[in-house]
Amino acid sequence: MADSMASVESILAQDADRYVEDLKALLRIPSVSADTAFHDHCLSAAAETAEQLEAAGCSAEIISTAGFPIVLGRSPEVPGASTVLVYGHYDVQPPDPLDEWETPAFEPTIRDGRIYARGATDDKGQMLTHIKSVDAWTKAAGHPPINVVFVIEGEEEVGSDNLDQFLKDHREKLKADVAVISDTSMYGPDIPAITYGLRGIVACEVTLTGPSQDLHSGIFGGAIANPCNELATLIGSLHDADGRVTVEGFYDDVRSLTDQERQAFADLPFDEATFCNNIGVKAPRGEAGFTTTERRWARPTCDVNGLFGGYSGEGPKTIVPSKATAKITCRLVPDQKPEAILDALKRHLEDRLPDGVTMSFMTYHGAPAFVMDPDHPAMAAASTAIDRAFGKPPVLIREGGSIPVVASLKSILDVDTLLLGWGQNTDNLHSPNERFSLKDFQRGIHASAALWAELAK
Structure with missing residues (x-):
């Protein structure tokens, strides 16, 4: 496995520029699910996603729903190996207001080491890291060391109305040991994180x-x-x-926070004055007896x-x-x-x-809220993989937002979810000038590739 991972890392370095070009191709498609004027573009984004899955060595089906189609991909079967389900979405938020973009929303532009476009980090860029990691394994060893199933939908930004029915209809095809979603953020620049809880x-x-x-x-x-x-x-x-x-x-x-969780939150780098200044308020306010981080993540x-x-x-x-x-x-x-x-x-x-x-x-x-046991075996595998890619172990965090698909995966497929974000909260998600660090895009691909190796052990 060590030799195979070394070969994968060689491929990652060799194909880094191609990965960026493939990301640009997907970002150029204005797949705005909320606006019927972009209907055909959403179909094009599904097709492009399927093509990139096939180029990575996966089978790919574009499956119709009552709304936009869901792309179902699958790496070559490895009998007896564990299975990971990767969820992502190819649809994006409307780009408005257009006049606040420094460069057009659907003309990906690289500035200062970041790629700017609608969907750069939410979620095309982050989702693509897992497809490209399978691509590298396919080139290096013929296939990943585990089974990877992809469910890439086109309605996340409008409520995922047809996802639950899809999961129920394809329950047998989607059996997995753990799910992976990269639609969250790192804790901060150069501070990788695993999000183990959502409100x-x-x-x-x-x-x-x-x-x-x-x-x-x-x-x-x-x-x-x-x-x-x-x-x-x-x-x-x-x-x-x-x-x-x-x-x-x-x-x-x-469910109250444990003393260990409260201490772990307190140990994270956080400056309350900077937090307030960044969002334009004079002071924090909330439930008495709790810190700002505790209020945002766990109350x-x-x-x-x-x-x-x-x-x-x-x-x-x-x-x-x-x-x-x-x-x-x-x-x-x-x-x-x-x-x-x-x-x-x-x-x-x-x-x-x-x-x-x-x-x-x-x-x-x-x-409902979601919390994953920090002692889950997949958490240790993800931590080791992220350490290999980023050069430092991740911190464990919660986030105050909600990702309803996490609850659906648990209730319908009985699978827990690793939330592995490669972006930043400051990447202008849903706002003009959305961006994604290309360094973190490449490190995300590396971490994903290493995760497949760790889960195979």
Whole structure:
């Protein structure tokens, strides 16, 4: 295995420039899943992904769904070897606002050692690291030392509506010992990381309705309930002065951090003043008794994401609005149940709803939190592989966001997921001038190739 890995590393160095050109080819395709004007481009991105899988020595199928197709790839079978399922996505976010890009979003450009384009790090560049690592193994040894299955979808940026059904329909084909996703980030520049936990999420929209239409506030104000005022009161009831969520039962199932986890978080390089300065706030704020890192990664939250009602145009308009709406999400931690949290939130609001207004409560997507046992054998393999590629072992981190597919892989396929991010949180994901360090692109390919060797042991 040592000789084979040395041959693989030789191929990685030899083909580094070709890997970048292949990445550019995929980045040139404007595969924006949210906009029907880009429909054909999404199909082209699926085809390009399949072609690159085949060039890497894999079989590749483009499988139709009710939406955009899913590309299913498979390396040559190695009987008796373990199987890894690699998930990624070929669709990207809309590039708007276009005038804030220094170079066009779908004309990949290299500046200062980074490649700039929509999808560079989310997720075309990161996903491609695993295809190219299989490519290197194919050239060096005929195939990787384990079985690698690829599931590359085209609807991640619009909710992955057809992914769960695909996983159920192809359950037998997708049996694996562990999954790998590279759609997260390193902890910081030159600080590789394994993300062992993600927060879950629930989302809802709350609308209060008072009068049947907007009314003159001079004639009716003070005599009827104002939906905007009442919604503000309800929102104010969601937290106490210490930043704790006041919804009954909200914390009942929360899994607390261990002392070891809290110490590991505290040992990570983190400067609170720099954190605040980078995002333009004067001071952090959140649940009392926890650090900023703990609040972001491992504590549940309840946030208003949007708030609207009444008149919002220029100048005054003296009305009692007919309606007011809040969009609310709760980030969840391990053991919290999405359905229970939504039910509790709804009850909290209903119990405080004043006379004179009615409430509608609409729910959206949800997913439970994820945490992987740091002692899982695949974690040790990933740590060794990353150390070989980056020259230093990874730190173990959690992230505050949610990746619903992780929960789907566990619930449908009963497989745990290694979250191995090669990008940075500062790579302008979903924003103009998205980028990906080419050094980390190549190191990601190297780490992926080494991971296949470690998992084969």
